[in-house]
Amino acid sequence: MLVTFIQQVINGLMLGGSYALVAIGYTLIFGVLNLLHLAHGEVAMIGSYVGLTLVLVAMSQVGVLPVWVVLIAAMIGAGIVGIIVELIAFRPLGRKQLHITPLITTIAVAFVLQEAAVKLFGSEQRSFPVQMFDQLKAYDLQLGVFRITYVQMFIIGASVVLMVGLYFFVEKTQMGKAMRACAENTVTARLLGVNVHWITVWTFGIASALAGAAGVLIGLAYNITPLMGVNLGLKGLTIMLFGGSGNIVGAMVAALILGMIETMSVAYLVPAWKDGFAFGILILILLYKPSGLFGSRLQIEAGR
């Protein structure tokens, strides 16, 4: 009983950590640009396929790759895809659009990415090859009755490292300061000499790289399908609103809470109503606390 419970807690942490990476990307893009990027989950999906392809190719050529190499490659791949999305679906729209226009263009991008993934990688479920996990088994931790696998530790560890890194990047570096300035007020930031276009591109790149990492981590824990992005994107969105839009720390905490709730409700509640609960919570938050649990750093009542 206790053993399964602790196992569930670990699962919750894994899921929460991966969700957090997606949600932080959402938060960055929404915070800096005040735009909802509805293809963000699909970018994560592309990231996991980049990782998978790399593993499969390397296995036929040189052998099993270390997991962190796969992670970094997927981040770079997803980052590039994210920047392309920005150049195609956001940049040409200009800044004076209705808020629905980028919503529609990113949905179009999401469908195109899904179709591209089906065409390139097939529509069936895939997962990382067993050989990769076999090699990592040696590092598993055995604590009495509990067994924590290396993959689980890696997922939790990698998401923590990335989150802490991002936090310091946004709070302490020059670029992070420029991003926060853009989030505060784009016009003023431009007047003060911030290159807003450049910041936009970087924001997309970083957010998408984090999404790509999340894609690989989810792929390690579960499996990879062309449609996984839909679920990931929705969860990321819920978490962003839950934690307070534009609030990075809020997103991290909210992701852990939601990951826990999800694993626990699958284990102990009615699984069929799982998504109903998630969206019910989302509605309640939007209605009664639109600034999220931990307060929004931005004015999010996006006008028109």
Added chain:
Amino acid sequence: MRVVIDSLASIFTGLFTLGEADLITIGINMIMGLSMFLPMTVGQLSFGQAGFMSIGAHIAVVLTLYAGVWFPVALLLAGLGAGLVGFLVGVPVLRLRGLLLALVTFAFAQVVEVFFLNFTPTGAAEGIRGIFPYTNLWYVFGFLVLLIIFLARLRHSRMGRAFEAVKLDETAAEAMGVNVTRAKLMAFSTGAFVAGVGGGLYAHHAVFIQYDNFDFKRSVDIAMYMVLGGMDVFYGPLLGAFIITYLSTALQFLADWRWEVWGSIVILVMIFRPQGILGRDTLNVRRWFRARQATPA
């Protein structure tokens, strides 16, 4: 080259060989586009019209299949049911604006989907089979004509002007004595009513409905009709629904590349005409020939 010309020609000639089923689908989609346009007349972006459509479809089917109600009455009741839900949802929800409203309505549609997935009286995940195929061209286009007359008359009515005022500036409208909450609720629940009727028509055309006929993708489709066609005038969603529904069958020859082509069309339209293909003045022929002046944006 030859192939390309042939297929482009087939897009054109296909217009004259549309079958009854195609026309019914186009009509229903036009109705759905208008159901999203109605909340837009007060500037509300409702992203969950599929939810209301689902409610209407299920009510209508239960009425005709299990209670033997006459089809037009069932449609009316379906619309009223969806409209009532729209009203009840609208009361708390319409305080929100812009993106937040879009999200909350979208989440509502998801909850409706999960509800019908688990609701055993309507077959839960199995859905309902063997629905009577009552829907025909008369019902669909009869309702559409009524709707168009309503919308055309609404534009110059007292209510329509109030809607317009709310859309442009809520505070100013309030100051002019418009009851903003009432205007928003009216527009939103009328939209839900229309979506409910559209759902009823859809169910009796498809003869089989399931919770996931009314999923996220359906909501997105409906939004596309309006956004692509134009969201300032009521004939915008009509054109959008026609183009999208027609092209999705006419582009069959692209087969594998349909979505890629489709996505690029959508993005291009959004870049060059963010307000949609048909704007307020697009069909004003006299304007085309007038000397170009500095027009207010």
